[in-house]
Amino acid sequence: MKLKGVLILFSILFIMNTCFAINNDSKTTDELYEEGKEYYNNGSYLKAVECYDKVLEMDPKYPRIMLTKNLALSKINRSERAIEYYDNGTYFYNRGQYENAIACYEEALKADPNYTYAVVFKGVVFISLKQYEDAVECSDKALELDPNHVSLWLCKAGALANSNPNECIEYCSEALKLYPNDSLFWFFKGSSLSKIDKCEEADECFDRAVELNPTILYLGYVKDLT
Numbered sequence: 001m002k003l004k005g006v007l008i009l010f011s012i013l014f015i016m017n018t019c020f021a022i023n024n025d026s027k028t029t030d031e032l033y034e035e036g037k038e039y040y041n042n043g044s045y046l047k048a049v050e051c052y053d054k055v056l057e058m059d060p061k062y063p064r065i066m067l068t069k070n071l072a073l074s075k076i077n078r079s080e081r082a083i084e085y086y087d088n089g090t091y092f093y094n095r096g097q098y099e100n101a102i103a104c105y106e107e108a109l110k111a112d113p114n115y116t117y118a119v120v121f122k123g124v125v126f127i128s129l130k131q132y133e134d135a136v137e138c139s140d141k142a143l144e145l146d147p148n149h150v151s152l153w154l155c156k157a158g159a160l161a162n163s164n165p166n167e168c169i170e171y172c173s174e175a176l177k178l179y180p181n182d183s184l185f186w187f188f189k190g191s192s193l194s195k196i197d198k199c200e201e202a203d204e205c206f207d208r209a210v211e212l213n214p215t216i217l218y219l220g221y222v223k224d225l226t
Helices: 002-021 029-041 045-058 065-094 098-111 116-128 132-145 150-163 165-178 183-195 199-212 220-225
Strands: none
Touching: 029 045, 029 065, 045 065, 065 098, 065 116, 098 116, 116 132, 116 150, 132 150, 150 165, 150 183, 165 183, 183 199
16 A cells, blocks of 8 residues: 555654664753653654653653653554554455445544544545535545645545535635646536536536546546546
């Protein structure tokens, strides 16, 4: 799976960077503790743990150090569990086992409520199940987490195109102000216009979509969204 491969590569680079980046020999326990807190607050939990371990080496009785270290470790374990459930969800989705996929994505979100990919692909499963209102809800949640990710906007557009054509037209019009050259927004807008019998406007949108991406009307996954 491409995402898993990217995550593995990222983890390797992250660990290598951790091994070489921190030189704590001249720092006090207080400085190391504060550095660990900064890493923790930025989501760099492995680096935070390394700082806390150095504090423990220097002063095993340093106040709150074990509690703080355990909090960082729990974050690392939580992220690993979330990724594992996400991968399982994708496995089930690719085999058409949609209910199992949803269950896995929900477990991933229990482990990490801010795991955007799990929210997005839970919405994709709902689209496959034609549960479009649930898909829109997932898309809205994902956009709260990452409002600048175009694929999240597209996921919501695909759900709205099936559930609420009028809202989809308005939504795509707003999206096209930000992404005027995205063929899928034009496609979804055209699809919604055709559903309310505005055929001439729909044809204009389809023509623009094909102009931007001549293969768009033949993409297999588009059929699942319209």
